[in-house]
Amino acid sequence: MLRVYMDANATTPLLPEVMEAMRPYWMEQFGNASSIHIHGQQAHRAVDRAREILAEFFNCHEAEVIFNSGGTEGDNTAVFGLLREGDHFVTTSIEHSAVLQAAERMVQRRVESTFVGPQPSGQIDPEAVRRAIRPETRLISVMLANNETGVLQPMEEIGKIAAEAGVFFHIDAVQGAGKVKFDVRRYGCHLLSISAHKMHGPKGVGAMFVRRGTPIEPLLVGGSHERRRRAGTENVPGIVGLGKAVEQAMESLEDGTIERVAGLRDRLEAGILELPGTRVNGGWDGDKRVPRTANTTNISFEQLEGEALVIALDLKGVAVSGGSACHSGSTEPSHVLMAMGLDKNAARASLRFSLMKTATGADVDYALKVVPEAVERLRALSPVAAGTLG
Amino acid sequence: MSEQTTIAVAMSGGVDSSTVAAMLAQEGKTVVGLTLQLWDQTRLAGRHGIPDAPKAGRCCSLDDVYDARRVAEHLGIPYYVVNQEERFERDVVRPFVDEYLAGRTPIPCSLCNNHLKFDQLLQTARSIGADQIATGHYAVNEWDAKRGRWILKRPVDQAKDQTYFLFGLTQEQLAHTLFPLGRLKKPEVREVARERGLKLAEKPDSQEICFIPGGDYKQFLTAYLEEQGEQMPETAGELVASSGEVLGRHDGISGFTVGQRKGLGVSSPSPLYVLQIDPASHRVTVGADEELATRTLRARRLNWISIPELTEPMRVRVKIRHRHEPAWATLEPAGSDEVLATFDEPQRAVTPGQSAVFYDGDEVVGGGWIL
Numbered sequence: 001m002l003r004v005y006m007d008a009n010a011t012t013p014l015l016p017e018v019m020e021a022m023r024p025y026w027m028e029q030f031g032n033a034s035s036i037h038i039h040g041q042q043a044h045r046a047v048d049r050a051r052e053i054l055a056e057f058f059n060c061h062e063a064e065v066i067f068n069s070g071g072t073e074g075d076n077t078a079v080f081g082l083l084r085e086g087d088h089f090v091t092t093s094i095e096h097s098a099v100l101q102a103a104e105r106m107v108q109r110r111v112e113s114t115f116v117g118p119q120p121s122g123q124i125d126p127e128a129v130r131r132a133i134r135p136e137t138r139l140i141s142v143m144l145a146n147n148e149t150g151v152l153q154p155m156e157e158i159g160k161i162a163a164e165a166g167v168f169f170h171i172d173a174v175q176g177a178g179k180v181k182f183d184v185r186r187y188g189c190h191l192l193s194i195s196a197h198k199m200h201g202p203k204g205v206g207a208m209f210v211r212r213g214t215p216i217e218p219l220l221v222g223g224s225h226e227r228r229r230r231a232g233t234e235n236v237p238g239i240v241g242l243g244k245a246v247e248q249a250m251e252s253l254e255d256g257t258i259e260r261v262a263g264l265r266d267r268l269e270a271g272i273l274e275l276p277g278t279r280v281n282g283g284w285d286g287d288k289r290v291p292r293t294a295n296t297t298n299i300s301f302e303q304l305e306g307e308a309l310v311i312a313l314d315l316k317g318v319a320v321s322g323g324s325a326c327h328s329g330s331t332e333p334s335h336v337l338m339a340m341g342l343d344k345n346a347a348r349a350s351l352r353f354s355l356m357k358t359a360t361g362a363d364v365d366y367a368l369k370v371v372p373e374a375v376e377r378l379r380a381l382s383p384v385a386a387g388t389l390g
Numbered sequence: 391m392s393e394q395t396t397i398a399v400a401m402s403g404g405v406d407s408s409t410v411a412a413m414l415a416q417e418g419k420t421v422v423g424l425t426l427q428l429w430d431q432t433r434l435a436g437r438h439g440i441p442d443a444p445k446a447g448r449c450c451s452l453d454d455v456y457d458a459r460r461v462a463e464h465l466g467i468p469y470y471v472v473n474q475e476e477r478f479e480r481d482v483v484r485p486f487v488d489e490y491l492a493g494r495t496p497i498p499c500s501l502c503n504n505h506l507k508f509d510q511l512l513q514t515a516r517s518i519g520a521d522q523i524a525t526g527h528y529a530v531n532e533w534d535a536k537r538g539r540w541i542l543k544r545p546v547d548q549a550k551d552q553t554y555f556l557f558g559l560t561q562e563q564l565a566h567t568l569f570p571l572g573r574l575k576k577p578e579v580r581e582v583a584r585e586r587g588l589k590l591a592e593k594p595d596s597q598e599i600c601f602i603p604g605g606d607y608k609q610f611l612t613a614y615l616e617e618q619g620e621q622m623p624e625t626a627g628e629l630v631a632s633s634g635e636v637l638g639r640h641d642g643i644s645g646f647t648v649g650q651r652k653g654l655g656v657s658s659p660s661p662l663y664v665l666q667i668d669p670a671s672h673r674v675t676v677g678a679d680e681e682l683a684t685r686t687l688r689a690r691r692l693n694w695i696s697i698p699e700l701t702e703p704m705r706v707r708v709k710i711r712h713r714h715e716p717a718w719a720t721l722e723p724a725g726s727d728e729v730l731a732t733f734d735e736p737q738r739a740v741t742p743g744q745s746a747v748f749y750d751g752d753e754v755v756g757g758g759w760i761l
Contacts, residue, residue, distance in 0.1 A: 305514075305517065307472055307473060308472070308514055308517040308518055309517075311422075311470045311472070311518040312517060312518040312519050314468065314470075315396070315422065315468065315518055315519055316519070330427040330470075330471035330472055330473035331473060332473065374519075377516075377517065377519070378517045381513060381516050381517050382517075
């Protein structure tokens, strides 16, 4: 069976170049970057080289790059590392759970949070962020791109608002990194988190930009690694892989790859929208296009169980995702779509298609053959849908 | 890809359904494992003495989903968890609560079979492209060409017979369902599980109502109503003897079941049992054991399996609760969607809310809900 992977926002495979770059660091150059001897020096050099790439990617100084275990750690570090008792935290209701649940936990430390809701387009209104700021506000955290809709958030405007208010600003760039050009200086952020595996790097490794002088308390202590900001022996092969993946991502941002992926996504989206009772979630503000990452589209299929459609498509070789996975592995309606004003049923009836940068026209052709068949079968079985849709 | 039929196996994480998946996979069938996520076991945790951490070995506990997933991984079949919590609450939990509040004694497993395990599962199976479902129930279903009907029969292992809970199956559902365990005895099932290398071959059978952690239904009713922001209806009333003599008072009818002996709160020289619960007057009638016996019952919301409809009196054996030896009775139509069963010998504790299932030999004729 043909298998088409359209769930790149969940994770991506390593690029062969990344695999190759990592290869020597498992068995030959296995040293601990903290060691004095030659093995340690080899490892240290590899980590430094990756740091250099990341600094270029972020547009920051090398000393402002911290390697960590990925997006969740970055998000947690921003929240737990900056907020103190009595502080106020401004974030949005469409953030990743790594931010939302960290905020919930901060209630114990008497940190209040304000969750700014999105507009129906999926975009956060910067003015709503401004209005949420209080004298005790210490941190604002907003994502660069939403994982479910791909909608890009107005980073520069929020950065200005944070600067005017004298508030720290963290960007969760896990979904945006490698898909849109970014620049920590332009955004005016103090912290920014990325994860390797969303951009064809290895799982379990990520990085954070921490602007010089930002007083974060480390999450992990026990060594002087990463300038005492993140203890733990460096994941050298992982960091090398992240560096290579970022290098490749920077190329893709320049060489037309993003435009090509956008073209495929647009064709996929247009093809699916030919089915009755479908609409795109996010991306439109009235008849004005809202910027999205090139690879993502989130589509509602009126009166369908999204969960069943995900399974049906998987059994036909098309991998996509529905809401967010709940504890047991079944899905709960997406908190992002509900925050955008969709009701529970519409949120349940929504699927996310997210293309890899290696996606091909044949992938889209196959999806456009399989999706309508599955949707029609499901609709034929649904007593509600019968008669209301052609 | 060959267009072989795909079978969706309902996997609960127990030995029975895991073995069904293993057997069908072994036969080379295209098998997909499905677990219906029906109830969040942590939902009422901490309310009214309900334990914070749910025990393992219940349907929908995380451990069971984990076990089911491990079996699917072991067998190399695709596996999915499908969230049906809303439908389960609407079609099983809420009616369960309402029945108790109305002074009846519900059986959630039959409701769950009708609404979730068969209706919903079959719908989900079809929507993902499977044409048949298979479950780990101990029952046999066969096509009888002569009668032109699907017949549901008691299994080889009579001690595990689950046909009592399956009387609601429609012809359409039976036609698309496989019960691969119907011709095996439980020890043989465990043996097959061992042979297929299933680590849970020795896992104990589940017994209690899956969504009631700890098995205390009164505690569950209180906790559930509290969570819903509803008041427990005031149903305190008199406790009376069958002669009409008032013996005392009780706190609410939902605490009683016909045939119940313990916890009546009155003293008497001979043991007393609940005979009747009147939801209108809140009166609970108690009496001696022999007064529990009745010769007739009426049942409604019927489903017929081996016959299209009951048009004339029929000799059947009637089972009135899960652990009841079916008793001979004459069954006759009594108006629209209602039957009257007259037992040869009086039966003890016919309980409103339970189901009455009618057997002709090993065949399930049909069944209904006791009034």
